[in-house]
Amino acid sequence: MYQFNYHRPATLEEATRLFSEADDGFYLSGGQTLIPTLKQRLASPSDLIDLSGIEGMKGIEAGNGVVSIGAFTRHAEVAASGVIRETLPVLSALAGLIGDAQVRNMGTLGGSVANSDPAADYPAAVIGLGATVHTSSRTIAADDYFQDLFETALEPGEILTRIDFPVPDRAAYRKFPNPASRYAVAGVLVADFGGSIRVGVTGAGPCAFRATAMEEALSADLTPAVARAAEVPAGNFNSDLHASAEYRANLVRVMAERAVSDLLAE
Amino acid sequence: MSDTGIGASVRRREDVRFITGSGRYTDDINQPGQTYAVFLRSPHARAKISAVDSSAALAVNGVHAVLTGQDMAADGLGDLPCGWLVKQKDGSDMVSAPHPPLAHTVANYVGEPYGIVIAETLAAAREAAELVMTEFDELEPIVDLTGARGADQIHEGVSGNLAYDWELGEKAATEAALAGAAHVTRIDLTNNRLIPNAMEPRAALGVYESATGEHTLYTTSQNPHLERLILSAFVQVAPEHKLRVVAPDVGGGFGSKIFVYAEETAVIWAARKVGRPVKWTADRSESFLADAHGRDHVTHAELGLDADGRFVALKVQTTANLGAYLSTFGSSVPTYLYGTLLAGQYATPNIYVEVAGVYTNTAPVDAYRGAGRPEATYVVERIVETAARELGRDPAELRRLNMIRPDQFPYETPVALVYDTGDYEASLDRALEHVDYAGFPARRAASEAAGRKRGIGFACYIEACGLAPSQLAIQLGAGVGLYESGEIRVNPTGNVTVFTGSHSHGQGHETTFAQVVSDKFGIPFEDVEIVHGDTGRVEFGLGTYGSRSLAVGGSALVSAADKLIAKGRKIAAHMLEADVDAVEFSDGQFLVRDSNQALSFGEVAFAAYVPTNYPTDLEPGFSEKAFYDPENFTYPAGTHIAEVEVDPATGVVTLVNFVAVDDFGHVINPMIVDGQVHGGVAQGAGQALLEHGIYDDFGQLVTGSYMDYCMPRADDVPDFLVDTTVTPCTHNPLGVKGCGEAGAIGSPAAIMNAVTDAVGDNGLSMPATPEKVWRALHG
Numbered sequence A: 001m002y003q004f005n006y007h008r009p010a011t012l013e014e015a016t017r018l019f020s021e022a023d024d025g026f027y028l029s030g031g032q033t034l035i036p037t038l039k040q041r042l043a044s045p046s047d048l049i050d051l052s053g054i055e056g057m058k059g060i061e062a063g064n065g066v067v068s069i070g071a072f073t074r075h076a077e078v079a080a081s082g083v084i085r086e087t088l089p090v091l092s093a094l095a096g097l098i099g100d101a102q103v104r105n106m107g108t109l110g111g112s113v114a115n116s117d118p119a120a121d122y123p124a125a126v127i128g129l130g131a132t133v134h135t136s137s138r139t140i141a142a143d144d145y146f147q148d149l150f151e152t153a154l155e156p157g158e159i160l161t162r163i164d165f166p167v168p169d170r171a172a173y174r175k176f177p178n179p180a181s182r183y184a185v186a187g188v189l190v191a192d193f194g195g196s197i198r199v200g201v202t203g204a205g206p207c208a209f210r211a212t213a214m215e216e217a218l219s220a221d222l223t224p225a226v227a228r229a230a231e232v233p234a235g236n237f238n239s240d241l242h243a244s245a246e247y248r249a250n251l252v253r254v255m256a257e258r259a260v261s262d263l264l265a266e
Numbered sequence B: 001m002s003d004t005g006i007g008a009s010v011r012r013r014e015d016v017r018f019i020t021g022s023g024r025y026t027d028d029i030n031q032p033g034q035t036y037a038v039f040l041r042s043p044h045a046r047a048k049i050s051a052v053d054s055s056a057a058l059a060v061n062g063v064h065a066v067l068t069g070q071d072m073a074a075d076g077l078g079d080l081p082c083g084w085l086v087k088q089k090d091g092s093d094m095v096s097a098p099h100p101p102l103a104h105t106v107a108n109y110v111g112e113p114y115g116i117v118i119a120e121t122l123a124a125a126r127e128a129a130e131l132v133m134t135e136f137d138e139l140e141p142i143v144d145l146t147g148a149r150g151a152d153q154i155h156e157g158v159s160g161n162l163a164y165d166w167e168l169g170e171k172a173a174t175e176a177a178l179a180g181a182a183h184v185t186r187i188d189l190t191n192n193r194l195i196p197n198a199m200e201p202r203a204a205l206g207v208y209e210s211a212t213g214e215h216t217l218y219t220t221s222q223n224p225h226l227e228r229l230i231l232s233a234f235v236q237v238a239p240e241h242k243l244r245v246v247a248p249d250v251g252g253g254f255g256s257k258i259f260v261y262a263e264e265t266a267v268i269w270a271a272r273k274v275g276r277p278v279k280w281t282a283d284r285s286e287s288f289l290a291d292a293h294g295r296d297h298v299t300h301a302e303l304g305l306d307a308d309g310r311f312v313a314l315k316v317q318t319t320a321n322l323g324a325y326l327s328t329f330g331s332s333v334p335t336y337l338y339g340t341l342l343a344g345q346y347a348t349p350n351i352y353v354e355v356a357g358v359y360t361n362t363a364p365v366d367a368y369r370g371a372g373r374p375e376a377t378y379v380v381e382r383i384v385e386t387a388a389r390e391l392g393r394d395p396a397e398l399r400r401l402n403m404i405r406p407d408q409f410p411y412e413t414p415v416a417l418v419y420d421t422g423d424y425e426a427s428l429d430r431a432l433e434h435v436d437y438a439g440f441p442a443r444r445a446a447s448e449a450a451g452r453k454r455g456i457g458f459a460c461y462i463e464a465c466g467l468a469p470s471q472l473a474i475q476l477g478a479g480v481g482l483y484e485s486g487e488i489r490v491n492p493t494g495n496v497t498v499f500t501g502s503h504s505h506g507q508g509h510e511t512t513f514a515q516v517v518s519d520k521f522g523i524p525f526e527d528v529e530i531v532h533g534d535t536g537r538v539e540f541g542l543g544t545y546g547s548r549s550l551a552v553g554g555s556a557l558v559s560a561a562d563k564l565i566a567k568g569r570k571i572a573a574h575m576l577e578a579d580v581d582a583v584e585f586s587d588g589q590f591l592v593r594d595s596n597q598a599l600s601f602g603e604v605a606f607a608a609y610v611p612t613n614y615p616t617d618l619e620p621g622f623s624e625k626a627f628y629d630p631e632n633f634t635y636p637a638g639t640h641i642a643e644v645e646v647d648p649a650t651g652v653v654t655l656v657n658f659v660a661v662d663d664f665g666h667v668i669n670p671m672i673v674d675g676q677v678h679g680g681v682a683q684g685a686g687q688a689l690l691e692h693g694i695y696d697d698f699g700q701l702v703t704g705s706y707m708d709y710c711m712p713r714a715d716d717v718p719d720f721l722v723d724t725t726v727t728p729c730t731h732n733p734l735g736v737k738g739c740g741e742a743g744a745i746g747s748p749a750a751i752m753n754a755v756t757d758a759v760g761d762n763g764l765s766m767p768a769t770p771e772k773v774w775r776a777l778h779g
C-alpha cells in the first residue's frame, strides 16, 4: 500500500466535495475489491473517502412492489434480511452465494455494482429485475447502467446511493462459480413479471446484459428446455483460462435452464 | 496398550499452540535493530540484466542498502548446488547450469531474484525496490516443455536445453517383450505442474554477531542441518561452526521447504554486510513465483500383456520439466524417485524407462509431496486401467492377476529396488469391500437416472519411503548420506529430552515421537519433550521429506533408547548387586529376574547423575545418541478407489466417494495417520481436478494467485473412508513404513481413472476441469 489521506464524511455532499478536492480520490465501501488492489500497489489514490459513515446510504425498505436497498448494505445483511427474504428471496439467495463469509461480511451492494466486475453476481439482479440505480445526482435505469468492462454510467465522483429492485412474481438465480475464486463464470437471473420474462446474465460478457432472444422465447413458453435451446450472444463472450466463450455460452443456457426449473418449482 | 503409547490415537500436543495462535513461526521472531528486505525480481522470463541503477532507491529515507547479484558474486559466494548427480545414458554427468543465488548476468524465470533492498521498515524497502531502475535486454523465452529441446539454448554449454538423458532398465529385452506381446496398450499422459502453497509462506531472518562472528539464520526449512551444510560448504556464506540454522514452527512444506533458496542465502549474507538483522517474509504472490514447483511431465508409455492378461513389459518415455535451474534435489525427482517405482505392485518382468530432463524459462521444479512417486503411480495405474478397458477385463481383477504375491518377497524389481514385504491383495480386497464394489452398477444406474454419469477408478500404488540407505543413495548420485540422528537425554529427575534430526512442519512429531519414547521407557507421555529444528541444539540431521521421519528418525531414537536401557541395566545390576544378565527392563522398571528387586527408570537416571553407589568402570550421566542408517527403503503400498459423478451439462466432476486402504506397517498414532491420508488425498484431488500452474508463451505465470490457481477446499472432497492393513517393515525396529505422502500418490490416478470411466478417455488430462470434461463428453 502507498500512503493516502483517509476521510470518513457523514453526508453525501461532504463526500463529493472531498472527492472533487482530492488529486486522485477513491471512494471506499466494503473494501473487498479496493483494499486488495491497494495492497498489491496497483493503485495509489491520494485520498480514500470512506462511505461507511453516510446514513443515507444504508437501510432496507420494501413497499409498492419495490425493495429499496442502501448502497452501503453488506452482502451478508442482504442474505440475512427478513424483509428481503420475504419479498425478494432471489436476492438474498444471490447475496449468499457471493465469495465467502469474510467477503460477505464486508463487501457491499454499492461497491459491487459501482465496480461492475464482469464476474460479479449483483449485476445479474440489477439487469434481470430491471432495477433503478440512484446516485448522488440522478437515477439511472438498469438497462443504461452497465456499459463495458468495469465501465458504468457513473461519472467520476458520482456516488451510487441506493438501488430499487422491482419485485417480480417469481424469479430464480443460478450461478456457475469459478472453482478458484468463486466469482461467477456465468450467472443467470430469470424473473417473471406477469408473464413478461427478463433474463439478466453476468460473468459471460464484458459486463452484465439482458439475454433478449432468450427473454422473448421464454415469454412465449416458459420451460427449461426453451431456455436451454435459446440463442445467446456468444460473439463477445469472455474467453480465459477458466472458460472459453463457447463453454460460457453453454453455461449461460444451462444456468438459465436450471433457473427456470427453480422458478417453476416455486 | 496404554492410552498414550504406541498404537494410541493421542491428540496432537502441538495443536494447542497452533490453533490458539501461539505457535512461533519465523515471522514471529523479531530481533533488536531488525531491518526488512524486499527482493528485486525479474519481470521477464528471460533477459540479460544490463544495468541496475539504485541511486533513487538509496535516497529513500530509511534505506540501508541495495545489494545485487554482482555484489554477492564479488563477495565470493558460490552457486546454489544441486545435491543429486544424475548420470546420463552414456555415463556422463548431468549438465548442471550454474545457479547463482541472485542472478547477475541473466534472469531465467519470472520472479527470479537479482537483488535485495534493505531498509528500516518494510514500507521503505518496498518503495525503494520500486525505484530501482533495471535495464533488461529481453531474450526469447523457452516455455513450452515439448518444444524446449529444439529451441534456443538457455544456458551456455547445455545443448538442446537437456540437463540429462537418463535411463533405467533393460531396453532391448523390454522392446522384444513388447513386440511379442498379445496386446499392447499405449497411452500419452501429462502430469500437470503444481505450485506447493504451504499455509505459511517462506521466511528468513538473518542475524550476525560481530563480536563472535556467529551467524544465526531463522528460516522455514524442513531440514536445517542440510541447509547449514549447503550454505557453508557450497555457497560459503559462513563456516559451519559459525552458522546456526533454526527452523522453528513451520507451517507446512510439502517438499517446497527442503530446498536451499536464494532468499535465505541473501538475508544471512546481507545481515553481515549491513551489520543489522535482516528479515524477509514472502507474500503469497512471491510464493507462487519463486517456490519450487512440482511435477510437470509429459509421458508416452506402452504396456504389453500376454494372452492371459499378464504384464510382460512396460516402456516409459518421459520429458520432465526441471525449470530454469536444477533445484536442490530437482534432478533426482524424475529419475531415481520416479523410474524406480514403475514396477508398481506388479511382477512385470521387463521395464525400461528413459527420461529427458529439460531446462525451461520457468520456476525450478523439485520435490513436492510424493516427489516422483505420484508421477510413477499415475503412469502405471492409468495404463493398467486403460489396458483393462481395452481388453474388457475387470480392472480390479487384472491388477490382482499381476500383483506380486506375499510368497515372492523379498522381490527384486527390474528397476533397481528390492521390496521387503507387502500383501497387495489384502488392501485391494479390503478396499473393494469398503467401496461396495458389487453395488457400483446399481449406484451408476441411480446416477444415470438422475441425469449424471458415474465412474469408478482404482490406483494400487507403491512408494519407496524412508530415504535412504546411505551407501545406495550415494551410489545413485546423492550428495549426502540419508541416515538420521537421534539423541535422548534423561534428566536427573527422570524426565526426558529427545533431540531428533528430523523436522516437523505439521506432521505431529512432538506427539508421535513422544509416544515411541515414553512407550519404550514405560514413563509418562508428559515426561517426554521433543526438540527439533535447531542446529544449535540437535547434533545433526537430514530432515523431513519422503515420509522418512518415523522410519529413519524414529528408528534412531529406538537405537538411542536401547543404548540407554543397556546402560541402565548395568547401573541397576550394580545397585541391586545382581548379575547384568539377570537384569531385565520392562514397564519402566529394571528388575532382577526371579526376584522382587527392582529400580524404577527414574531411580536409575538419578543414580547416573548422583553416582554414590555406582559402577567404577561406567561413565556417569544418562544420555545416548544414535545414527540410524536404514538397510533398505520402506515400501508403503495400498489401494485407493475413487468414485465420481459428472454433470454432463456443465462437466463438473464431484468426488462422491473415496476409499483408501494403506499398508504403512505398524501405526504409532492412527489419528495422525488418518489425518496425513486425508490431507494427501485432498492434495491429490487438487492435482486431479483443480490445480494447474500455467505459464503463458511469454513465460508469465498466469495462475499467480488464488483467483486463478485453484486449491482444494473442504467442500471439494467427500468424507473419506480410510483404513489400514499391516505387513510390518522387515528391517527397522518399529516395523513402520511412512504415511506422509501416500494420499497424494494414489489419489490422482484413482480419480482420473474414475473420471475417464464416467466420460471416456478422449485424451483428458489433469486437472479435469469442468470445461475439459465437458469437451471430452461433447467433442
Ligand SMILES: Cc1cc2nc3c(=O)[nH]c(=O)nc-3n(C[C@H](O)[C@H](O)[C@H](O)COP(=O)(O)OP(=O)(O)OC[C@H]3O[C@@H](n4cnc5c(N)ncnc54)[C@H](O)[C@@H]3O)c2cc1C
Pocket (backbone or CB within 6 Å): A026, A027, A028, A029, A030, A031, A032, A033, A034, A035, A036, A051, A071, A097, A098, A099, A100, A103, A106, A107, A108, A109, A110, A111, A112, A114, A115, A117, A119, A120, A121, A122, A154, A158, A159, A160, A161, A181, A182, A183, A184
Ligand atoms: C475473495 C473474494 C471473492 C469474491 N467473490 C465474489 C463473488 O463470488 N461474487 C461477487 O459478486 N463478488 C465477489 N467478490 C467481490 C466482492 O463482492 C466485493 O465486495 C465487491 O466487488 C466490491 O464491493 P466493496 O463494497 O467491497 O467495494 P470496494 O472494494 O470498497 O470498492 C470497489 C470500487 O467501487 C468504488 N465504489 C465503492 N462504493 C461506491 C459507491 N457507492 N459509489 C461509487 N463508487 C463506489 C470504489 O471506489 C472502488 O473503485 C469477491 C471478493 C473477494 C475478495
